[in-house]
Structures are given as C-alpha cells and as structure tokens.
Amino acid sequence: LAKTTQPISMDSYEGQEVNITCSHNNIATNDYITWYQQFPSQGPRFIIQGYKTKVTNEVASLFIPADRKSSTLSLPRVSLSDTAVYYCLVLGGSQGNLIFGKGTKLSVKP
C-alpha cells in the first residue's frame, strides 16, 4: 500500500482558494487517489477521486501530475464550514478497506 504524506495543518481565510498537497511516491499503476473530509463529531465523507490529470466536481478539484507521485486537492473560495480534516488515500481498485493517515486539519478563519 502506498504511503501518503500531507501537511498536519493549514490555515486559511474565508473566500480564499486552498490547496492541500499529498505526496505518494510509491503509488502503483492501478492505484487511485481519493480524498475524504471529516467534520468534528462526524464520520468521514467522500469528496473526490481521480487517477490522472484533473477531476472536478461541485465540491473540489483534484490535480494529479503525469508522474502521479503527488496530488493536490483544491477547494475554491472556502467558507467557515470547510473547517475540517482532509484525508488523502491511495487505493487499488479491488481494495475494499480504507487506511487513513492523520490527515490535514484545515482551519478557515473569518
């Protein structure tokens, strides 16, 4: 399983774009990059998943360079409600269970 490295914490202000980078140097050919979000006192929630290049949905964008050894989760114009812990996971297609690291604690200030 590929190990991931991401910052422990980040601070931002409302309205700013936030980019959280995750390193995964040992990613395998069939691995996908998946991000989950966890609010205080709640279970994690799927945000976005990608294999290469760029993926965008209504919540975030995920940028994956050609070598796939890192990825960047981009949150446009964050609000106070985006304060949460964000987890980067690298998963194979047949892998059913998730292995969470410590994630990145994002604090959005007014």
Next chain:
Amino acid sequence: DAEITQSPRHKITETGRQVTLACHQTWNHNNMFWYRQDLGHGLRLIHYSYGVQDTNKGEVSDGYSVSRSNTEDLPLTLESAASSQTSVYFCASSDGGGSGSSPDTQYFGPGTRLTVL
C-alpha cells in the same frame, strides 16, 4: 432516503462488560466496515464484511468480534470491554458491486462514542 445509522451514539460501560454497537444501512450495500478513531491515530480498521456470513479481521481486531447475518446489519461486539477500547467507533458501507477498476466510495455513519471506565 437510504442511510447508515449507528446506535447508541454515546455509551458508558465498565471494564469487563460485554458491549454491542449496532450498525444498520439501508443502501443494500455488500460491504460493511468498522473503524475506531483515537486522537493521534486517525481511523483504524477493526473488522469488515464483504457479504452475508463473511467477516474479516482488520488492523486492530483483538477484543472485538462481528457477525453478518443479513445485508443491512453488522453489529460490533466487545467481548470484555477494556479501558483501551475507549474510542469513537465508525461504521461504514460500500457497494462492492462494481468492476473493481476504481475503489468504492465508503459511506460512514455518525459514530458511537464509547467510554470504558
């Protein structure tokens, strides 16, 4: 709407007692998982099931057991509760019925906060 629920949301028990945490999902998902979350450790997998009558041990399964008698439920039992099992427990489910080319999305319940005194 389909959902995943956990009960109780909060539980206080004593060392040595048997405790069962309930998890119920209405998505008809094949896969169900139990995790525990402790400060400084993120989420760790306890047990998981890929279908009725199927159960598997996860990273931290000692002292826990599960059984899967139907699709909707995966109860987690602490046979003899210990203070080290004080934690927040999350149940999750995923479809598991895809081609396997991309990982399934897991849907998490609201969690159960368990305190063992």
